[in-house]
Amino acid sequence: MNRPERNLTPQIDIDAVDRLFDIKGLRVFLPGGYGALGEAIALALTRRGAHCAIAGPNGDKAAALADRLRCVGVDTFGFELDASRPTAIAEVTERVVEALGGIDVLINCVGIQREQALLDVDEETFDDVYRINLKSAMFLGQAVARHQIAQGTGGRQIHLLSVRSQLALRHRGYSAYCATKGGLVMLVKQHAMELAEHNITVNGVAPTFIQSERIRPHLERAGFRDFILDRNPLGRIGDPVEVVGQVITFAAPAGSYMTGQVVYVDGGVTASQ
Numbered sequence: 001m002n003r004p005e006r007n008l009t010p011q012i013d014i015d016a017v018d019r020l021f022d023i024k025g026l027r028v029f030l031p032g033g034y035g036a037l038g039e040a041i042a043l044a045l046t047r048r049g050a051h052c053a054i055a056g057p058n059g060d061k062a063a064a065l066a067d068r069l070r071c072v073g074v075d076t077f078g079f080e081l082d083a084s085r086p087t088a089i090a091e092v093t094e095r096v097v098e099a100l101g102g103i104d105v106l107i108n109c110v111g112i113q114r115e116q117a118l119l120d121v122d123e124e125t126f127d128d129v130y131r132i133n134l135k136s137a138m139f140l141g142q143a144v145a146r147h148q149i150a151q152g153t154g155g156r157q158i159h160l161l162s163v164r165s166q167l168a169l170r171h172r173g174y175s176a177y178c179a180t181k182g183g184l185v186m187l188v189k190q191h192a193m194e195l196a197e198h199n200i201t202v203n204g205v206a207p208t209f210i211q212s213e214r215i216r217p218h219l220e221r222a223g224f225r226d227f228i229l230d231r232n233p234l235g236r237i238g239d240p241v242e243v244v245g246q247v248i249t250f251a252a253p254a255g256s257y258m259t260g261q262v263v264y265v266d267g268g269v270t271a272s273q
Contacts, residue, residue, distance in 0.1 A: 020254040024049030027100040028251070029093065031055045031081055031140060032109030034065045036212035037160060040240035041107060041247055046074050048248070050105075053096040055081035075100065083110045083136035084128075093143035105251045106144040106157040110136050111181075117173040126176045133180035134187065141191050145200060154199030158250045159188055161206035163266050167273050181206075185262055192260030201259035203250045208266035210238045233268035 028045055032038045033054035045052050046069040054062045059080025066078035077099045082088045097103055112132045114125045137159055148155035164174060165181035185204065192202035209215055209228055219225045219237070229235055243265050249255050264270045 016253065021248060021252045023105075023248060023252050026050040026104045026251065027102050028052045028105045028107060029055070029096045029100075029103045029144060030107050030109065031083055031092075031136075032111065032160070033107075034058070034061045035109055035111075036214040037207070037210065037240055037243055038109035039065060040244050041109065042069060042076075044241070044244040044248060045107075045251075046070075046072050046076060049074060050251075051075040051100055053077045053079060053100055055079040055092055055096070056110075057082055083140070084131040086135075086139040089136065089139045090143050093140075093147065097147050102151050103144050103147050104153075104155050106140060106155075107247060107251070108137055108140050108157070108159045110140070111160065111162075113174075113177045115173045115177075116175070118175055120173065121175055129176035130180055133177070134183045137184055137187055141187070141202065145191070145195055145198075148195075148200050149198050155201075156251050156255070157191065157195070157200065157202040158247055159184060159202075159204045160247075161185065161188075161204045161262060163206055163208045163264060163270055165204075165206055165262065166264070166270050188262060189260045196259060201250070201255065203255070203258055203260070204262035205243060205246045205250070206262050206264045206266070207238060207243045208232070208264075208269050210240055210243055212240065231269060231273070232266075233272050236267065238265060238267060 028050050030038060030042055030052055033042045034056050042052055042054055051074050054066050056062050063078030066076040070076045079092050079095060081092045110132060112129060114129050116125055141157055161184050162181045164178045165185045168178055188202050188204045195202055246263050246265055
């Protein structure tokens with residue numbers, strides 16, 4: 001018996017396909033935005049038409065980068081932010097809302113590392129790493145969520161993590177760093193669950209070593225570069241643009257059905273260790 005042909009695939013919205021990676025006009029809050037990866041993300045966002053508020057502990061650096069990026073014709077602002085203080089986070093978030101007219105996307109690039117071997121870890125250093133890497137993410141997410149919920153139009157929150165959220169490192173003092181980045185994985189998941197009803201997605205991007213001036217001294221150390229390359233299935237150091245691509249995916253319509261996820265941009269390191 002002949003049966004009528006049925007197309008099991010829903011009608012594809014061609015306009016939606018064309019908009020998959022369109023971030024033009026989005027209002028982005030980028031704490032940590034002049035750091036190793038933050039600057040690359042800020043550059044990519046503004047070149048693709050997003051408005052950007054960059055924040056960090058050095059207000060002059062944030063303002064200088066904002067001034068440099070403004071030439072592409074979007075609104076850019078720089079703010080001083082001590083992300084270790086929840087009151088400062090709330091205050092600066094209010095200023096960003098006022099400057100941009102709202103916040104569509106949070107991209108949290110805040111993070112530090114203070115290397116100490118296990119037997120040498122002191123409370124003050126551990127607490128510093130915790131305040132910057134994990135506590136700040138909690139209160140950045142909260143401050144931005146309050147505005148996104150009030151806007152009523154949904155939103156995106158993206159946190160920069162590290163492969164150290166999943167993998168420990170032999171022969172190095174990474175207790176505080178690994179603990180806080182691992183905690184951030186669960187913070188992403190929990191925030192995603194609490195904000196889903198408001199159409200706000202929360203995700204993480206976790207790179208391994210990426211080319212930057214910050215890691216150049218490490219890569220120039222005898223034997224360390226070979227160690228990094230030998231353990232990486234793709235056999236190379238990642239480029240900042242390769243991290244930026246996943247951040248844009250989460251911020252754009254292409255990432256609208258992903259929440260509570262962490263994507264590892266690592267050349268296959270976490271798949272093979």
